[in-house]
Amino acid sequence: xxxxxxxxxxxxxxxxxxxxxxxxxxxxxxxxxxxxxxxxxxxxxxxxxxxxxxxxxxxxxxxxxxxxxxxxxxxxxxxxxxxxxxxxxxxxxxxxxxxxxxxxxxxxxxxxxxxxxxxxxxxxxxxxxxxxxxxxxxxxxxxxxxxxxxxxxxxxxxxxxxxxxxxxxxxxxxxxxxxxxxxxxxxxxxxxxxxxxxxxxxxxxxxxxxxxxxxxxxxxxxxxxxxxxxxxxxxxxxxxxxxxxxxxxxxxxxxxxxxxxxxxxxxxxxxxxxxxxxxxxxxxxxxxxxxxxxxxxxxxxxxxxxxxxxxxxxxxxxxxxxxxxxxxxxxxxxxxxxxxxxxxxxxxxxxxxxxxxxxxxxxxxxxxxxxxxxxxxxxxxxxxxxxxxxxxxxxxxxxxxxxxxxxxxxxxxxxxxxxxxxxxxxxxxxxxxxxxxxxxxxxxxxxxxxxxxxxxxxxxxxxxxxxxxxxxxxxxxxxxxxxxxxxxxxxxxxxxxxxxxxxxxx
Amino acid sequence: xxxxxxxxxxxxxxxxxxxxxxxxxxxxxxxxxxxxxxxxxxxxxxxxxxxxxxxxxxxxxxxxxxxxxxxxxxxxxxxxxxxxxxxxxxxxxxxxxxxxxxxxxxxxxxxxxxxxxxxxxxxxxxxxxxxxxxxxxxxxxxxxxxxxxxxxxxxxxxxxxxxxxxxxxxxxxxxxxx
Numbered sequence: 001x002x003x004x005x006x007x008x009x010x011x012x013x014x015x016x017x018x019x020x021x022x023x024x025x026x027x028x029x030x031x032x033x034x035x036x037x038x039x040x041x042x043x044x045x046x047x048x049x050x051x052x053x054x055x056x057x058x059x060x061x062x063x064x065x066x067x068x069x070x071x072x073x074x075x076x077x078x079x080x081x082x083x084x085x086x087x088x089x090x091x092x093x094x095x096x097x098x099x100x101x102x103x104x105x106x107x108x109x110x111x112x113x114x115x116x117x118x119x120x121x122x123x124x125x126x127x128x129x130x131x132x133x134x135x136x137x138x139x140x141x142x143x144x145x146x147x148x149x150x151x152x153x154x155x156x157x158x159x160x161x162x163x164x165x166x167x168x169x170x171x172x173x174x175x176x177x178x179x180x181x182x183x184x185x186x187x188x189x190x191x192x193x194x195x196x197x198x199x200x201x202x203x204x205x206x207x208x209x210x211x212x213x214x215x216x217x218x219x220x221x222x223x224x225x226x227x228x229x230x231x232x233x234x235x236x237x238x239x240x241x242x243x244x245x246x247x248x249x250x251x252x253x254x255x256x257x258x259x260x261x262x263x264x265x266x267x268x269x270x271x272x273x274x275x276x277x278x279x280x281x282x283x284x285x286x287x288x289x290x291x292x293x294x295x296x297x298x299x300x301x302x303x304x305x306x307x308x309x310x311x312x313x314x315x316x317x318x319x320x321x322x323x324x325x326x327x328x329x330x331x332x333x334x335x336x337x338x339x340x341x342x343x344x345x346x347x348x349x350x351x352x353x354x355x356x357x358x359x360x361x362x363x364x365x366x367x368x369x370x371x372x373x374x375x376x377x378x379x380x381x382x383x384x385x386x387x388x389x390x391x392x393x394x395x396x397x398x399x400x401x402x403x404x405x406x407x408x409x410x411x412x413x414x415x416x417x418x419x420x421x422x423x424x425x426x427x428x429x430x431x432x433x434x435x436x437x438x439x440x441x442x443x444x445x446x447x448x449x450x451x452x453x454x455x456x457x458x459x460x461x462x463x464x465x466x467x468x469x470x471x472x473x474x475x476x477x478x479x480x481x482x483x484x485x486x487x488x489x490x491x492x493x494x495x496x497x498x499x500x501x502x503x504x505x506x
Numbered sequence: 507x508x509x510x511x512x513x514x515x516x517x518x519x520x521x522x523x524x525x526x527x528x529x530x531x532x533x534x535x536x537x538x539x540x541x542x543x544x545x546x547x548x549x550x551x552x553x554x555x556x557x558x559x560x561x562x563x564x565x566x567x568x569x570x571x572x573x574x575x576x577x578x579x580x581x582x583x584x585x586x587x588x589x590x591x592x593x594x595x596x597x598x599x600x601x602x603x604x605x606x607x608x609x610x611x612x613x614x615x616x617x618x619x620x621x622x623x624x625x626x627x628x629x630x631x632x633x634x635x636x637x638x639x640x641x642x643x644x645x646x647x648x649x650x651x652x653x654x655x656x657x658x659x660x661x662x663x664x665x666x667x668x669x670x671x672x673x674x675x676x677x678x679x680x681x682x683x684x
Contacts, residue, residue, distance in 0.1 A: 051674045090523060163602055169551045169589045176558055176582045183565075188575040190565055191558075214620070218613035221647060223536075278523055387648025391640045392662050394616070398623055399632060399666065403676045411624040419617060426539065427547030428602030445578045457571030 003346075004127065007354025010056060011362050016355065019057040023064020024363045028370065030065070031072020031085050032378050033386075036393065038069040038085070039432070040216045042329035043208040044393065046336065047400035050205075055337040056352050060359040062333050066326045067119060067309045067360065070269055071367045074111040074302055075378050078104055087269035087305040090277040094290060094297030101293050108375055109239040110247050110295055111302040116368040118255045118303035122310035123360045125259055130346065130357070133318040137343035140319075142454060143462055146447035147471035149440045152321045153433070154478055155264065162430040170424065174434035177202060178441020185449060197409045204332050205404055206414045207438050211431040212325070213397045214418025219425060221390060238372075239295075247299035250280050254300040258307025268312050268324035269305040276304035310360060316341055317353060321440070325432040328439045539603035548597055552590035558583030612647050619643065631681030636663050 010016060030041045042062050049058035073085025078095035091111065098107040140148075153175070157167035180191040181201030192198040239247070254276040261272035280300040281290045290297045312323040313330075320341035322328040334341050339349060346353045371378075401414045421431040455461030463469045561576075562583055568574030619639045626635040640659035644650040650658070670676045 048674065051676055163597070163600060165589055165593050165597065166547075166602075169586055169593065172582050172586045172589065173551070173554060176554070176579060176586065179579045179582070183575040185573075186575045188565055190575055190579060191561060218616055221612045221616050222607075222609050274523055281523075385648070385650070387644060387650055388654070388658055390648060391643035391659075394620070394643060395636055395639065395662065395666060398620060399636075399670060399678060402624075402627065402678065403670070406677070408624050408628055411627075412621070415617060415620045415624065418620075422613060426604050426606065427543055427550075428538075428600060428604075429547065449573045449578065452570050452573055457569060459570060 003350040003354050004358070006351065007358035010351050010355035011060070011359045015054065016057050016060055016359065017362070019052070019061040020064050020359045020363050021366060023061035024068035024071075024367050024370070025064075026061075027065040027068020027070075028072035028367065028378065029381065031069035031088075032075050032381055033384075033389065036216055036220075037212075038066045039208075039325040039329055039435075040212040041065055041069070042326060042333070043205075043212040044397050044400060046205045046209065046329070046333060047403045049333050050336050051403065055334070055339055056355045058337055059330065059333055059352065059356050060363075062330050063313070063356055063360060064363050066330070067306065067363060068367060070119075070302075070306045070309045071112065071115055071371050072378070073305075074115070075108065075371075075375065076382065078107045078111070078298070079379065080382070085269075085305075087273045087309075088302070089270075090273050090301045091298055093277075094292070094294045097291065097293035098295070098298065103293070105375075106239045106243055106295070107298045109372060110243060110299050112368060112371045113239070113244070114247065114251045114254060114299045114303035115306040115371075116364055117251050118258055118305075118307035119310050119364045120361065121255045122259045122262070122307040123357065123364070126311060126314055126360075127357055130314055130318050130353075133314065134343040134346045137319050138347075140343060140467070142447040142450035143465050143468040144471065145320075146444060146451055147462060147468035147475070148319060148321050149444040149447065151471050151475045151478070152315075152323070153437045153440055153444070154475055156324065156436050157433045162433075163428065166429045167433045170429050170431065171433040171437035174437030175441045175444065177207070177434075178438050179445065184442075184446065197407075202413065202438075203404065203410065204435075204439050205336060206401060206410050207417055208329060208332055208435050209397060209401055210414040210417025211421040211424075211435050212329075213393075214414060215421025215425065215431060217390065217394055217397065218418060218422045220386065243295055246295050250276075250296040250300040251303045253279060254303030255307045257300075258304030259311045261304070262308030262311030262323070263314050264323065268326075269308045272308035273301035273305040276300040306364075313357070313360075317345060317356070318343060320345070320443075322436060325436055328436045331439055536604050536607055538601040539605040541598045543603035543605070544597045544600055545594065547603070548590050548594040551586060552594065555583050555585075555587030555590055559587060615647060616643070628679050632678050633663055633667065633681050636666065 011020065026041065026045075027038065030036050030038065036044075042065055045062065045065065049062060052058045052061070069085055070087060073083060073088035074091055074095070077083045077088040077091040078099050081092050081096040083089040083092055095107045095111070098104065137144075153171050154168075157164060157171045176191075180198055182189055182192075182199050189199050257276045257279060258269075258272040261275055262268060277290075277297060277300055280294075280296045281287050284290065284294075284296070312327055315321045315323045316327045316331055320331075320343070322331040331341055339345070339352065397414075398411055401411045402408065404410050424431050424434075451462065452459065462472060558579055562580035563576060565576030565579065566574035567577045567580055570577075619642050623632070623635045623639050637659055640662055641655055644655040644658055645652065667680070667682075670678050671680065
């Protein structure tokens with residue numbers, strides 16, 4: 001309890017508050033502007049986090065970018081039918097329909113209130129459950145970590161968007177890339193091709209900045225559609241009591257769905273907004289309303305994505321396993337600041353742990369206060385042409401990469417990864433699983449090898465150990481799910497011709 | 507989840523919404539690339555897998571009791587190789603690739619300006635190359651007017667100068683010293 005209250009003292013420091021404010025503002029901004037997602041923005045900001053120096057401020061800022069983006073993404077979904085964030089895509093259906101009926105303000109107001117409720121309830125649950133999970137996991141040894149990291153990589157690959165086989169290939173290549181450099185056990189050089197720089201290993205900040213940041217910048221350059229968007233005018237943000245009454249149950253359900261899906265690796269904000277919307281439509285007595293301006297259709301996904309954004313901090317802060325690409329960037333930020341996220345974090349570094357958790361209470365209040373009255377300003381920001389922002393982000397990225405080690409080697413390596421990421425998207429491969437697997441790669445390899453030494457070379461040890469055995473059983477279930485689903489679908493519809501999607505599901 | 511269907515008895519609602527989402531997102535996108543893109547993608551992955559395998563053998567696998575430096579990369583490369591072969595067979599008709607077009611030249615020019623900045627920055631400082639990058643991106647890649655190009659370029663470089671050298675005290679190579 002003391003540590004918890006101390007956390008607020010940490011947040012109340014002017015420096016931390018300032019970085020929290022900067023973080024949520026940047027988050028909201030990139031949420032509003034279609035193009036860069038939160039993971040890419042966090043990747044680009046990594047060098048700046050390093051130069052801030054203070055781990056708490058840095059991580060508080062990065063966290064703010066992530067949950068701030070969930071608020072911002074709504075605005076463009078409602079006003080422009082252009083989701084600023086992947087997690088606000090379903091909001092487009094009913095949000096834009098409401099905007100066309102002149103109720104854009106109501107949609108935005110409900111979304112902001114739902115977001116705040118979802119996030120805040122989720123933080124309370126996080127504050128209560130995280131120390132318990134961490135306490136339980138603190139005795140984890142190499143086999144448990146190996147199993148957990150493996151499950152994380154698999155879940156991110158199969159649940160996330162994109163074809164599962166392609167995602168698994170990308171993840172495996174990420175794991176392979178993580179082996180570049182000097183082997184920690186034997187000192188042997190692997191995949192370095194005689195390069196001195198490569199023998200130090202590839203810096204994950206460089207990989208993330210390239211695959212997320214540079215590739216998205218290049219992608220946007222190609223996809224850009226010249227003219228600025230002119231959004232509808234917004235009036236009457238405060239929703240009426242009747243609207244709130246309709247939205248309240250959806251907000252409640254969205255919070256629950258978001259919290260639980262957010263904790264799952266690979267779940268996160270995108271998945272939970274879809275699931276919350278689907279649930280509302282499924283249990284509704286009037287499902288035909290959805291897509292034509294249902295308040296519930298805005299409230300549920302917007303609540304769920306914020307609840308999930310918050311709860312996805314749990315696996316990172318308690319187990320040291322990032323649940324999605326944005327959490328992988330936070331993980332990277334902690335590592336470059338010299339802190340390895342693990343179950344011991346809450347005990348060894350209570351200021352950081354509670355500082356970050358409690359900054360989310362503060363950040364969400366700031367976001368609620370900003371998002372309702374400042375909607376007009378954010379709407380005006382939408383008029384800034386993407387062409388003007390592109391070189392600014394490009395410069396931040398390159399100069400940032402240089403400052404990591406004051407070397408142009410990093411810059412060129414980042415550009416190379418940027419081109420790889422761009423080409424991957426062309427071929428239908430998502431770079432997300434590759435980055436996440438790369439970040440987890442060293443943990444996974446080291447723990448597998450340590451476990452094998454502990455088990456004296458007997459790989460069945462992983463299964464015999466109760467905890468890692470359970471985790472691996474979950475692994476098998478996740479791996480088998482797409483196959484089982486395809487078979488089930490085929491049995492359900494034996495008469496219809498099999499569409500391509502079925503092949504894709506295998 | 508088995509009995510929860512839509513009123514019309516169609517497929518699962520979640521699948522339906524996901525399809526709708528994909529459609530919303532893809533409206534403005536370039537068309538998919540087709541089987542050639544899929545095959546090339548799978549072949550590149552296959553090549554990475556095989557190269558990884560060959561090199562890993564060189565590093566030494568040893569046994570499970572004392573895993574050698576090559577064992578883990580060998581297993582990963584094996585997974586890549588097998589999955590790429592599967593993808594080569596089942597993935598031909600996927601539609602998740604994005605075709606190249608004339609506007610793919612824009613990112614190509616963008617990459618060249620990135621490389622140029624990387625090469626020139628240690629030699630002549632970051633100011634002039636950054637300015638040139640901004641001008642190319644704004645005027646030629648972005649189609650901005652000369653007026654806004656000049657204003658935004660000079661403004662951006664000036665802000666970055668102050669931000670990096672004074673705000674964050676990061677010693678970027680620079681030409682101007684005050």
